[in-house]
Amino acid sequence: xxxxxxxxxxxxxxxxxxxxxxxxxxxxxxxxxxxxxxxxxxxxxxxxxxxxxxxxxxxxxxxxxxxxxxxxxxxxxxxxxxxxxxxxxxxxxxxxxxxxxxxxxxxxxxxxxxxxxxxxxxxxxxxxxxxxxxxxxxxxxxxxxxxxxxxxxxxxxxx
Numbered sequence: 001x002x003x004x005x006x007x008x009x010x011x012x013x014x015x016x017x018x019x020x021x022x023x024x025x026x027x028x029x030x031x032x033x034x035x036x037x038x039x040x041x042x043x044x045x046x047x048x049x050x051x052x053x054x055x056x057x058x059x060x061x062x063x064x065x066x067x068x069x070x071x072x073x074x075x076x077x078x079x080x081x082x083x084x085x086x087x088x089x090x091x092x093x094x095x096x097x098x099x100x101x102x103x104x105x106x107x108x109x110x111x112x113x114x115x116x117x118x119x120x121x122x123x124x125x126x127x128x129x130x131x132x133x134x135x136x137x138x139x140x141x142x143x144x145x146x147x148x149x150x151x152x153x154x155x156x157x158x159x
Contacts, residue, residue: 021046021125027132030152031140037070038132045128049121053114060104060117067097074139083142089135096127 023042028035044059044066051059071093078086103120106112144152 021049025156027129028154028156029132029137029140030154031143031147034074034136034140034143037073038136040066041070041128045121045124048117048124051114051117056107056114056117060100060107064097064100064104067093067100071097074136077139077143081142081146083139085135085138089139092131092135096124 021042023039027038027042029038044063047055047059048063075086075090075093077083078089083089099120103112103116107114107117140152144150
């Protein structure tokens with residue numbers, strides 16, 4: 001079976017599972033503002049995964065607010081630097097925002113229980129590594145080149 005190419009450094013440590021629920025250095029892309037936002041993504045998505053009926057609304061609110069900031073910042077970087085392959089990136093962001101709004105609306109209307117939120121979180125953890133490895137890694141490299149004049153440098157702790 002042929003393995004799909006990634007933008008991940010071949011020398012980088014690989015997490016035991018690419019769908020880990022916890023942040024690890026294996027997820028670093030080398031552009032600190034983006035890496036910090038990605039760490040926060042893992043935190044707020046984990047809160048969705050572990051929320052209860054009582055904490056679900058707050059977890060959804062925190063996640064949606066994070067997405068607005070996270071995606072808004074990346075989209076601003078793409079616009080302000082004329083990042084060439086931005087269309088697909090924007091579309092993925094919009095799809096995740098749309099799904100988040102739908103899950104939130106269903107839960108708040110009493111048409112779904114916390115299990116839907118947990119399932120949504122599982123899907124987010126399955127989606128995110130591919131999004132980061134392809135779309136965000138390209139943007140991180142672009143931003144590092146424009147900001148620092150070269151490719152990102154990633155220092156990872158031994159995992």
